[in-house]
Amino acid sequence: MPPPPRPPRGARGRRTVEPPAPKPVKPKRPRRKLRIRPFRVLAILVVLLLVGTVAGTIYFDSKLTRIDALAAYEGRIADTPGTNWLLVGTDAREGLTPAQQKALATGGDLGGARTDTIMLVHIPRSGDATVVSIPRDLSVSIPGQGEHKINAAYFLGSTSGAGDAGGAQLLSQTVETATGIRIDHYAEIGFGGFAAMVDALGGIEMCPKYPINDPKAGIRLKAGCQELDGAQALGYVRTRATPNADLDRVVHQREFMSALMKDATSPTTLLNPFALWGLSNAVVDALNVDTDTHLWDLARLAWAMSSGTVTTTTPTAGSEWTNDGDSLAWGKNTTEFFGLLAADRPIPDRLLSGTPGTG
Numbered sequence: 001m002p003p004p005p006r007p008p009r010g011a012r013g014r015r016t017v018e019p020p021a022p023k024p025v026k027p028k029r030p031r032r033k034l035r036i037r038p039f040r041v042l043a044i045l046v047v048l049l050l051v052g053t054v055a056g057t058i059y060f061d062s063k064l065t066r067i068d069a070l071a072a073y074e075g076r077i078a079d080t081p082g083t084n085w086l087l088v089g090t091d092a093r094e095g096l097t098p099a100q101q102k103a104l105a106t107g108g109d110l111g112g113a114r115t116d117t118i119m120l121v122h123i124p125r126s127g128d129a130t131v132v133s134i135p136r137d138l139s140v141s142i143p144g145q146g147e148h149k150i151n152a153a154y155f156l157g158s159t160s161g162a163g164d165a166g167g168a169q170l171l172s173q174t175v176e177t178a179t180g181i182r183i184d185h186y187a188e189i190g191f192g193g194f195a196a197m198v199d200a201l202g203g204i205e206m207c208p209k210y211p212i213n214d215p216k217a218g219i220r221l222k223a224g225c226q227e228l229d230g231a232q233a234l235g236y237v238r239t240r241a242t243p244n245a246d247l248d249r250v251v252h253q254r255e256f257m258s259a260l261m262k263d264a265t266s267p268t269t270l271l272n273p274f275a276l277w278g279l280s281n282a283v284v285d286a287l288n289v290d291t292d293t294h295l296w297d298l299a300r301l302a303w304a305m306s307s308g309t310v311t312t313t314t315p316t317a318g319s320e321w322t323n324d325g326d327s328l329a330w331g332k333n334t335t336e337f338f339g340l341l342a343a344d345r346p347i348p349d350r351l352l353s354g355t356p357g358t359g
Contacts (some may be wrong), residue, residue, distance in 0.1 A: 009143070037216045042304035048338040060280045068172035069168035069290040071141075076173075080182045081344035085301055086172055087257075088188040089117030089237075115151045116173065116238060117253050121305065122225065122341050129304040131257065133250035133313045135267045139327040140323065142170065149324045150174060168288070185297055186247035186290040191288025195230030201225040201263045201275075206236055206256065214241035239269075249311070254311045261305040263311065294334070312352040314338075 118134040136151035140285045145156050150171075157170030172183050191196075198204050207225040219235030221228075228236060237256050242248040260324075269275045283298065317331025 047231050049255075050090065050267040056296055060248065060284050062111070063284040064295065065284075066285045066291045066293070067165040067168055067289045069165065069188070069288075070183060070292070071165075071169045071173055073173055075178060077176055078184050079184075080180075082122055083117075083184050083300075084181050085115070085121040085123070085187065086175055086183045086185070087119040087156070088168070088171065089194065090115055090167075090188060090190050097176075102166075117153045119253070119257070119299065120341075121180070122181070122344075123301070123304045124344050128308045128310055130310040130312070131254055131305065132341070133254055133311075134175070135246065135250065135316070135328050137246070137313060137326070137328045138183075138316060139322055139324070139329055140174060140315060141176050143177060147322065149322075149327055150178075152264075166291075180342045181338060185293045185301070187293065187298070187301075188288040189286050191234060193282070195234050197260070197282045197286050198228070198230040198233045200278045201260070201269065202261050203229050204233050204256065204263060206252075206259065208236070210242070212236070212239055212241055213359075214239040215286070217241070219335070226306045228249060250313050258305060258309065258311070261302045265302050270287065289343055308340075310347065310352065312347070315351050315353060 012282060020330075039113075086179040106201035115136065120132040120134060122130045122132070124130075130215070134150060136149060138150045139147060140150045140153075142148050142153045142156065145152070148156075151172040153171040154167040158167030160166045160170075168186060168188060172186055175181070179223055181319075204227070205225055206228050208221050208223055210223050212219060212221045214235065217239040219232055219239060221232070221236065233256060237249070237253045239252075240246060240249055263269060269279060280295075284295075287298075289298075315333040315337050317334070319331035320327055332345065333351060337347065340347050
């Protein structure tokens with residue numbers, strides 16, 4: 001039997017070390033592709049939009065200037081159907097510098113604000129809203145003051161020591177007492193705020209039927225459709241330098257209000273956060289509202305006035321001479337007209353006219 005093989009030289013006495021077994025290699029997990037779920041993204045955007053809208057609404061609502069315009073008084077009429085707004089434009093120059101007064105052609109401070117525009121907006125339970133211009137020269141009984149032109153109510157109330165609230169209160173009470181319509185909301189704007197709202201929208205398109213040149217109102221307009229800035233729009237709704245003077249004036253005011261509301265509720269404004277923010281700022285800076293009116297009430301008003309509306313001037317019994325000079329007399333047609341509005345009933349065509357009535 002042959003002897004066992006000898007180990008190689010130098011290896012005698014050494015231990016043979018086995019190499020470690022290789023670790024098992026784990027298979028690589030395939031990378032997950034990022035999947036964009038459009039509906040989830042859309043849902044997130046909607047939530048962010050809603051949160052931003054709610055937060056913005058609460059913020060701007062808190063900035064509204066509220067006055068006690070619809071104060072209780074003895075014998076105040078009960079609630080009437082529908083929703084009724086009293087919209088008032090005053091010649092208040094509060095907050096305007098002399099340079100701004102010159103730019104807006106408002107003239108100097110007359111001492112006590114007066115109503116430049118009085119509108120009643122009736123939003124029925126169903127159907128189109130009715131926008132009524134109440135002529136400043138309409139002769140009415142002002143509580144505690146006797147017979148006067150209706151635009152004297154605000155001035156007499158504001159100079160009684162109660163400030164703007166006193167003017168708004170006496171005017172609202174006068175309108176309610178004369179018309180038999182309960183006012184649910186009150187909104188008031190002065191010269192400066194009016195112009196700022198127009199400029200926030202980037203101007204308003206108006207279509208004068210004839211050229212208007214009125215240095216007192218600070219405007220020189222050609223006939224036909226054109227874009228008006230804040231100062232021009234203010235002049236347009238104030239001017240009497242037209243063939244029918246005050247009668248054209250109230251028509252211009254209603255046309256302007258409709259155009260303003262349409263622009264304010266248009267997709268171009270509502271879907272543009274910068275435009276909407278600028279308009280909201282202008283609105284809250286411009287308006288005085290009653291204590292129970294909120295931003296969402298103003299939005300409902302704008303929506304109602306931006307769609308189909310019935311627009312008219314209050315029918316009257318024509319001109320009469322009073323202690324206040326040439327005035328418009330309250331007639332049977334006036335009583336019938338406001339009685340139908342108070343009952344939330346349609347107004348017949350014979351009572352809808354742009355010209356003070358036929359008595």
